[in-house]
Amino acid sequence: MIRVKSGGSYVTIEDFSDLEARPRFIGKIDPKDKDLEDVIGYYILPNDIQCGLTSCRTKHKKGYVAVTKDGIETNIGHKCGKKHFGLDFDTKQRAMRAAVTKQIRQETVLEFQFSSHDMQEEVYTLLNRPLGAKLIHKLNSEIIMRSRGWPEYLSSEVSKMVRNRDGRITEYKLATERDQDLLIASGVKEENAKLVRNELGELASIEALFPENNLKELLISGLAVRLAELDNIEVLALDGIELKKWYDWCNDAPRLLERAITALNLGLIFHSPENLALLKLLPAKSIDKKQLSTKLAAHEKYWNKLATK
Ligand SMILES: [Zn+2]
Numbered sequence: 001m002i003r004v005k006s007g008g009s010y011v012t013i014e015d016f017s018d019l020e021a022r023p024r025f026i027g028k029i030d031p032k033d034k035d036l037e038d039v040i041g042y043y044i045l046p047n048d049i050q051c052g053l054t055s056c057r058t059k060h061k062k063g064y065v066a067v068t069k070d071g072i073e074t075n076i077g078h079k080c081g082k083k084h085f086g087l088d089f090d091t092k093q094r095a096m097r098a099a100v101t102k103q104i105r106q107e108t109v110l111e112f113q114f115s116s117h118d119m120q121e122e123v124y125t126l127l128n129r130p131l132g133a134k135l136i137h138k139l140n141s142e143i144i145m146r147s148r149g150w151p152e153y154l155s156s157e158v159s160k161m162v163r164n165r166d167g168r169i170t171e172y173k174l175a176t177e178r179d180q181d182l183l184i185a186s187g188v189k190e191e192n193a194k195l196v197r198n199e200l201g202e203l204a205s206i207e208a209l210f211p212e213n214n215l216k217e218l219l220i221s222g223l224a225v226r227l228a229e230l231d232n233i234e235v236l237a238l239d240g241i242e243l244k245k246w247y248d249w250c251n252d253a254p255r256l257l258e259r260a261i262t263a264l265n266l267g268l269i270f271h272s273p274e275n276l277a278l279l280k281l282l283p284a285k286s287i288d289k290k291q292l293s294t295k296l297a298a299h300e301k302y303w304n305k306l307a308t309k
Contacts, residue, residue, distance in 0.1 A: 003100050004041030004065045004073075010100050016049055019065065025073045030054045034068040036076075036084050039092040041065030042100075043075070051077050053084070064093060102240070105247040109235045112250040119257065120227045126264060127219055130309035133260065136267035137215040140208060149298065151291040157282050158209070167206030169281045171198050200281040208270040213263035222256050273300035 002013045004022075013019060020027055031053050041064065048059035052066075052074030063077045066085075081089040127133045142148045144162070146155035161167055172195045175183065183193035207213060226249060238246065269275060276296055284292070 002041060002043040002045070002065070004043075005096075010041070010103050016043070016045055016047075019043070019075070022073060024067075024071055027052050027074065028054055029068070029072060029074050031080075031084055034070070034072060036066050037069045038067050039064050039081065039085075039089070039096045040067050040073070041096070042093070049075065051075065051080055053080050056080050064096075102243065105243050106235055106238075109230075109238075109243065109246045109250055112253070113230055113233075113235060116227055116230055119223070119253065122257070123219055123223045123227065123260075126260065127224065130306040131268060131303075133215040133219050133264050133267075135306070136208070136264060136271065139271050140215070140267060144209065149291070149295040151284070151288045151295070153284050153288050154279060154282065154292060158279075161203065161206050162209045165206075165210065167203035169200045169202065169278060171200055171283055172196065173198055201278045203270070203278050204275050205266040205269040208263065208266035213259075213266060215260065215263055215267065218256060218260040218263055223253065223260065226253075271299075271303065273303050 002016070002019055003010050004013065004019065005011075019025060027050075029052055032055075043063055043065070045061050048061055049063075051058045051060065051063070053076060056077070056079075058077055058079075060077045063075050064081055065073055066076050066081070067073050076084070081093065085092060125132070143150055143158055144155060146152050175194055175196045179196045180190075180193045183196070184190055230246070233246070235243075235246070273296070276299060279292060279296070280289070
């Protein structure tokens with residue numbers, strides 16, 4: 001791969017022969033006759049090529065494109081660069097690389113900006129469709145914040161499951177003599193064999209409530225807000241720091257969208273009435289159980305209505 005300045009910007013070319021074909025390129029110059037002026041490109045090639053200076057002709061795969069004071073281009077290695085440009089060489093080659101990096105970043109952000117409309121539409125649909133991310137985010141918050149009719153005990157139980165990152169619903173019962181014998185026989189110490197753990201069921205997709213699957217952060221602050229901002233920025237006027245920030249974001253955005261879709265799908269499974277019905281397995285006082293049944297019935301009605309939209 002070769003990157004070399006062509007007019008005001010850098011172009012990428014694959015073969016060394018394409019560099020040799022440039023009108024001002026000479027593959028063999030005598031540094032006694034020519035003064036090198038600037039570094040205008042670099043290359044990493046699969047095969048060895050020779051240094052363009054007649055005094056050197058060393059073979060290498062990595063090197064630079066230099067230009068002389070009278071506008072002739074040639075290729076040189078790092079050592080010749082240092083020898084003929086002196087200390088200036090590192091400054092010049094770093095400036096050239098920084099300019100290439102800046103150009104690549106600008107191109108990436110501009111291309112993303114140009115085609116961002118599709119992603120904008122997708123994000124909008126994911127957020128606003130009947131069983132979309134806005135609704136799922138609201139339902140996630142309600143269950144944790146014990147609002148909209150969720151009984152208090154249930155919110156604490158679900159929060160505990162989220163903290164433990166485990167959706168299993170378990171109960172502990174006093175061990176019968178037979179249970180104790182079995183536990184002890186399986187290696188449990190006698191003092192720990194008083195209770196038996198009983199798995200009653202497992203809530204699917206409890207991950208929907210994990211902090212990393214926060215749909216508001218993923219889809220709204222992570223994507224929708226940034227996409228709207230991106231629409232209005234003047235990419236070529238961004239300073240280095242802002243440009244890097246947007247370049248990183250553009251590279252990250254498709255992955256962020258994937259994560260948001262995964263999080264939304266987890267939420268759709270978690271909040272499905274069949275899955276939430278498992279919450280009835282949690283031990284609770286009868287008054288709380290009654291409140292839960294009322295809440296679940298209302299949820300099911302609401303959910304089914306949205307599902308047919
Ligand atoms: Zn050389």
